[in-house]
Amino acid sequence: MDWKTDPNLEASPSRQIVERALDAIACGDLVSGDSLPSVRKMASEALVNHNTAARAYRELEGLGVVRPENGKGVFVTRSGKKIARKRRQDETLLVLQRAIDGALRAGHAPESIQALFNKGKRRDA
Amino acid sequence: MSSVMSVSGLSMAFGKQKVLEDVNLDLAPDRVHVLLGSNGAGKSTLLRCMLGLLKPQAGSVDFLGVDVRKSKAPLRELITYVPDEADACDWMTATDLFYFLSKQYRRWSPEKVKELCERTQVPLKTSIKSMSRGEAAKTMLVAALAPQPKLLLLDEPFARLDPPTRELVLGVFLEEAPLDGGAVLLATHDLEVAARAADRVLLLEGGRITTQVDVEELQSDGDTGQRLTARLRELYTPAEVEQAR
Numbered sequence: 001m002d003w004k005t006d007p008n009l010e011a012s013p014s015r016q017i018v019e020r021a022l023d024a025i026a027c028g029d030l031v032s033g034d035s036l037p038s039v040r041k042m043a044s045e046a047l048v049n050h051n052t053a054a055r056a057y058r059e060l061e062g063l064g065v066v067r068p069e070n071g072k073g074v075f076v077t078r079s080g081k082k083i084a085r086k087r088r089q090d091e092t093l094l095v096l097q098r099a100i101d102g103a104l105r106a107g108h109a110p111e112s113i114q115a116l117f118n119k120g121k122r123r124d125a
Numbered sequence: 126m127s128s129v130m131s132v133s134g135l136s137m138a139f140g141k142q143k144v145l146e147d148v149n150l151d152l153a154p155d156r157v158h159v160l161l162g163s164n165g166a167g168k169s170t171l172l173r174c175m176l177g178l179l180k181p182q183a184g185s186v187d188f189l190g191v192d193v194r195k196s197k198a199p200l201r202e203l204i205t206y207v208p209d210e211a212d213a214c215d216w217m218t219a220t221d222l223f224y225f226l227s228k229q230y231r232r233w234s235p236e237k238v239k240e241l242c243e244r245t246q247v248p249l250k251t252s253i254k255s256m257s258r259g260e261a262a263k264t265m266l267v268a269a270l271a272p273q274p275k276l277l278l279l280d281e282p283f284a285r286l287d288p289p290t291r292e293l294v295l296g297v298f299l300e301e302a303p304l305d306g307g308a309v310l311l312a313t314h315d316l317e318v319a320a321r322a323a324d325r326v327l328l329l330e331g332g333r334i335t336t337q338v339d340v341e342e343l344q345s346d347g348d349t350g351q352r353l354t355a356r357l358r359e360l361y362t363p364a365e366v367e368q369a370r
Contacts, residue, residue, distance in 0.1 A: 007317055007320035007321055007354050012353065013320075013321070013353070044296040044297065044300035047292065047321050048299065048321055048322075049299055049302070049321070049322050049324060050300075050302065050304060051155070051156070051324050
């Protein structure tokens, strides 16, 4: 996995690591029992200092998607996928809701938004 | 938590030229401190005072509670340094240099040397004078990490490296930084390096520390839409960086 962060983005490097991990867990690139790199390794791969990497791990642990095991590393939990996916769904629904509100205010017909949605659905199928 | 290094009231002049004036700073354990400053701001002089190589006209530099100029070898060898230009004898190869250094440091780790040299592909049999800038930088970093220091000082180690080498050396530095109770001071004017590496940023201007701030305070997590590099740029826009672009 590519963990390299970009300090020119709005999200802090630690947030970028959290989001990338949640994404990988939500879509099954990382599954229950998979390990994440050690904090030091993550620092080197994400090109951040290791307090930043540790902060990201603490947050992932707080969310319940990863769990440290004594001396062995940090592992994706059994409920990790469900939690990560729920978070992703909540976030994306919020973004979608805002986009729809914005589009309606801008004068788009509900039908054309519906058509766009159907087009997206077909592409996904 | 007591500091790894504490600098207080430090002033330094060469002849009539004042270089550092009343510098006060503490290097806290487990943290990477980035010292930002233009060329000529006094960064290298400050590092040389911290190493105990220069005797300041006023003020003191304490390392783990002991005056660094009076500290004896067992303590002194816990401070290591990565210079901006390789400072070993020209004729030496990396193998010669590591052999020479291994006799000076009680905590020297041959395993660390082996691991890091393999990982970064340090050319062991090439004389340092024939090395590329990147190869020399890798050699110097390995030499500074192998003694397992409690304080690692680095002077522009990533400057003028090609992008893949810079990323490799930066990655090794970030992974190996001695933060188990130790501290790091990295002098640079590269804001991207600063944004990646720093827990705390210190700004040296005209021989004085004008700003000290924790990166966590600068960081907004996107709620104000402010990027970290932009916040650093607000603090500091060195002339030579503008010229380099």
